[in-house]
Amino acid sequence: MIKVGVLGAKGRMGALTCVAVEEAAGCELVAQLDQGDSLDVLTEAGAEVVVDFTRPEVVMDNLAWCIEHGVHAVVGTTGFDDARLATLRDQLAKSPSTGVLIAPNFSIGAVLMMRFAAQAAQYYESVEIIELHHPDKVDAPSGTARRTAELIADARREAGSGPIPDATTTALDGARGADVEGIRVHGVRLRGLIAHQEVLFGDEGETLTIRHDSMARVSFMAGVLLGVRRIGDAPGLTVGLEHFMDLS
Numbered sequence: 148m149i150k151v152g153v154l155g156a157k158g159r160m161g162a163l164t165c166v167a168v169e170e171a172a173g174c175e176l177v178a179q180l181d182q183g184d185s186l187d188v189l190t191e192a193g194a195e196v197v198v199d200f201t202r203p204e205v206v207m208d209n210l211a212w213c214i215e216h217g218v219h220a221v222v223g224t225t226g227f228d229d230a231r232l233a234t235l236r237d238q239l240a241k242s243p244s245t246g247v248l249i250a251p252n253f254s255i256g257a258v259l260m261m262r263f264a265a266q267a268a269q270y271y272e273s274v275e276i277i278e279l280h281h282p283d284k285v286d287a288p289s290g291t292a293r294r295t296a297e298l299i300a301d302a303r304r305e306a307g308s309g310p311i312p313d314a315t316t317t318a319l320d321g322a323r324g325a326d327v328e329g330i331r332v333h334g335v336r337l338r339g340l341i342a343h344q345e346v347l348f349g350d351e352g353e354t355l356t357i358r359h360d361s362m363a364r365v366s367f368m369a370g371v372l373l374g375v376r377r378i379g380d381a382p383g384l385t386v387g388l389e390h391f392m393d394l395s
């Protein structure tokens with residue numbers, strides 16, 4: 148049995164994760180912590196893997212604690228940039244048997260969307276990303292959109308693609324979205340939505356749109372459980388659930 152603790156257990160994702168872990172074969176839910184609870188409960192309960200669905204402003208402290216105590220972490224919380232990932236690598240170097248998975252999106256379809264977008268990137272002159280979420284989401288752009296933009300930018304660099312054409316010389320602030328490594332990312336917040344993304348590609352005479360929709364948060368649970376089951380055998384830092392999937 149893998150002993151699992153959940154951080155952010157009273158939140159939208161954390162609460163669902165507690166149910167999924169309780170129902171999962173081979174997993175035992177040993178701790179459910181939320182804001183104000185002491186992380187020491189995790190060691191008292193014997194947690195081997197922690198799932199973090201908290202907030203960008205607290206997740207680094209949670210991970211520092213997990214790494215220091217040799218507890219593996221499966222992280223859905225957003226807000227990871229290169230500087231944060233470098234900090235985690237430094238911390239993990241001092242605890243070499245501990246594993247941390249940072250997954251911008253646990254939905255299998257979203258992982259495939261990112262993969263397909265990276266594959267398509269070299270063939271199109273233009274690309275823009277639209278992410279659409281529920282209005283209670285605290286960060287923008289989404290972690291998924293950021294990661295997609297990074298993957299597309301990497302693919303374009305590798306292919307030697309030029310800059311994306313855009314003749315705009317005057318615009319209201321924000322009218323062209325955020326710039327993530329040269330890729331424009333637009334954010335929509337709308338009651339009724341959960342988590343959705345479109346990647347739009349364009350070239351002479353044609354466009355290609357890759358769209359993914361999470362219609363319910365249960366769509367993230369298979370990926371969370373995959374992470375929980377695999378992280379103990381993956382010491383160090385893993386970024387992206389695709390590394391635990393067979394996408395060859």
Ligand SMILES: NC(=O)C1=CN([C@@H]2O[C@H](COP(=O)(O)OP(=O)(O)OC[C@H]3O[C@@H](n4cnc5c(N)ncnc54)[C@H](O)[C@@H]3O)[C@@H](O)[C@H]2O)C=CC1
Pocket residue numbers: 154155156157158159160161180181182183200201202203205222223224225226250251252253254286290367
């Ligand atoms: N990677 C993925 O597939 C997904 C990632 N997310 C991300 O997960 C995060 C949480 O999302 P939601 O569940 O919608 O947010 P939420 O606001 O419903 O839940 C966050 C919970 O964390 C708790 N919390 C805050 N500080 C804490 C601390 N220091 N220790 C323990 N708990 C603490 C809050 O009280 C709250 O209950 C966000 O960053 C979101 O973008 C959300 C959905 C899927």
Ligand SMILES: O=C(O)C1=N[C@H](C(=O)O)C[C@H](O)C1
Pocket residue numbers: 225251252253280284285288289290291292341342343
């Ligand atoms: O806050 C959310 O809801 C989600 N957050 C993640 C993100 O920022 O990409 C994953 C998914 O989009 C849902």
